[in-house]
Amino acid sequence: MPTTPTTPALRERLTDVALIVVAVALAWTSLWIQAAEPDPLPAALLVADRLTGLLGCVALWWRRAYPVQVGLALAVASVYSETVSGAAIVALFTVALHASTRATAAVCATGVAALGTYQLVWPDQTVPPLTVFTLIGLGSAATVAWGLTIRNRRALVESLRERAAAAEVEAQLRAERSEREARQAIAREMHDVLGHRLSLLSVHAGALAYARTAPPDDVGRAAEVVRENAHRALQDLREVIGVLRAPVGELPVPAVEDVLELVEEARTAGTPVTLHDDAGVTTSERTLPDLQGRTVYRVVQESLTNARKHAPGAPVTVRITGRPGDDVVAEVVNAPPAAPVTRPSGSGTGLRGLEERARLVAGHLDHGPTDRGGWQVRLRLPWPT
Incomplete structure (x- = not known):
């Protein structure tokens, strides 16, 4: 059976679900690390940490509508919640993808400061502090760079689409202009061909009108020329009308x-x-x-x-x-x-x-x-x- 193409809205929602799943997986990893630490955190802080992490994952559903607000809230929450860090990373990526550069820098700085404060208050005993702070800085910078790269790529693709559309319109205008020029050429051909035929008709018709006493043979020859050129003029006119109805470029043209x-x-x-x-x-x-x-x-x-x-x-x-x-x-x-002769006014x-x-x-x-x-x-x- 043929597959139905995924609509953009459905594709966006599937992406949101996938990122929420990633944030939940990171939160679950944080819970597993907390459970393995020799000095557990106070019980009230653990409850607040886990509840904030859950709410942070749910808040990602509105990350497209309110990217800066969600990003700042999750960045601030990182000051006391370790399980919300995954959701904060996803929110920072969304800010870099959709918001301005100034807003991205503000959310990134807030997140780095909050994570740094958390490590100062509750340091990790198994990893040197310098390594932790380096990972925080590099991770935030990599997230922002990733979001900006995708953003610039989308802008480039949109610009190429606009240029392609503009080129198509320009090509259509050029085709219409070429068609108009071809129609004008057809009009000139009409003037030349029919003018030539009708001038012959005029000469012989005038001869028939003024030379009524001419021998019958001469009158017959003149009448035959009139008939033949009238027939040819009608054929030329039919050809021109046929070309006007047909595609441009099919007008028969004479040679030397x-x-x-x-x-x-x-x-x-x-x-x-x-x-x-x-x-x-x-x-x-x-x-x-x-x-x-x-x-x-x-x-x-x-x-x-x-x-x-x-x-x-x-x-x-x-x-x-x-x-x-x-x-x-x-x-x-x-x-x-x-x-x-009486010269006709041309x-x-x-x-x-x-x-x-x-x-x-x-x-x-x-x-x-x-x-x-x-x-x-x-x-x-x-x-x-």
Whole structure:
């Protein structure tokens, strides 16, 4: 049968009973020694001695509630009672374990003085006085040292428990902070992915609205692009919602090789894009670390989205250069629009997000108009070997 764990209260009471038994055994030993002495003490003193020893053993039951009071009473009683000495030792141990250092010193000094007085009034004829007084002093000091050692050990264990609890709370806070940062990263991914898809939808939906006289084949192709990108945008949104519900860290992230897919999507949407991959990262000739590759992908994606918004139909050139151990440079340049367009008012969130991404990987992002009226975005990142 499984055993039931001992509760702290029951364990304390069992300890009290054990110490009382020890005190009774010491008192019984004192009675046996007194009976063997050649010069017995007066009968009245013997009765008082034995009665005090009995009451002292019983008083140990309240040693936890009143350690100093019980310790002082038993120490004072030792001045005339030899059988109470065992109970006085247990009480002194309790004082050292639970009371202050000053109270421990007072009870210890009182006990040593009382035992010394007893030996002066009724000396032991079989043992030299110096030996008796030495044993009294060493025994009291050892009892106090034992109690203080256990007290300090308990304090150390309690301190370690508090530190462990504090460390657990701190670890939980760090986990929550990491989760919040991951959620923020997911929000940025939502902006980048859905913004790219919806910009394609906007371009082709606008083309369908204003080119109603276009050939049926062109209208069909544009409608097919709208349908396909709407389906992909819905899939992306479902993936993001699934990641928000799932454990953190499962968000699918793009790689630099996916730049080829971005270029093909832009060309399908009607934007002439020329890709120059002099670094060979999109064709797997060279390997770019995941963090740097994902940053390059996001810069190209955001730049193509902005080009469709602000310069629809204008040619775009994407150039990626660099080598391991040096830098990788991704540059996206679009020409000015062929005809004046109404520029949508943007908040600049996308470019600010790209600047933040570049800083996180020790890179730098520049953007601004070109001399010919177009727009340029240039990213420089270190390429670790």
